[in-house]
Amino acid sequence: MPEHLIPAPLPGTFYRRPAPDAAPYVAEGSPVxxxxxxxxxxxxxxxxxxTAGHGGQLMAFLxxxxxxxxxxxxxxxxxT
Structure with a gap:
């Protein structure tokens, strides 16, 4: 299966959740x-x-x- 790296589209601070008390947008291992x-x-x-940019399985955050x-x-x- 091909692997794709998702690049940051701009510089800044990376957050996996929309708010500090919210669940992450997506968990590692989830389909996207x-x-x-x-x-x-x-x-x-x-x-x-x-966004993921590719359909498949999100394997890991780097x-x-x-x-x-x-x-x-x-x-x-x-x-993918």
Whole structure:
């Protein structure tokens, strides 16, 4: 099965959940569609949703919740 790395579309702070007290958008091992929201990136108090970009199974997140990311940095792996 092909593996795809999902890159951060912009620099900022990576969050796996929409709010501190909310459940994560998606858990590792879960099936995803190309348009499934998997995380958000905060830039100057604006939260930008990130989608998987590929359908398949989200295998792993490559960054921690609340970690700073750079544009193009791989943040998750999807098996298609």
């Amino acid at each position: 569609e190309a348009d499934t929201v998997i995380a958000c990136i905060e830039v100057m108090k604006q939260f930008n949703e990130m 960054v921690e919740d609340g970690e700073a990311v750079e544009i193009g940095q791989p943040v998750a792996r999807v098996l």
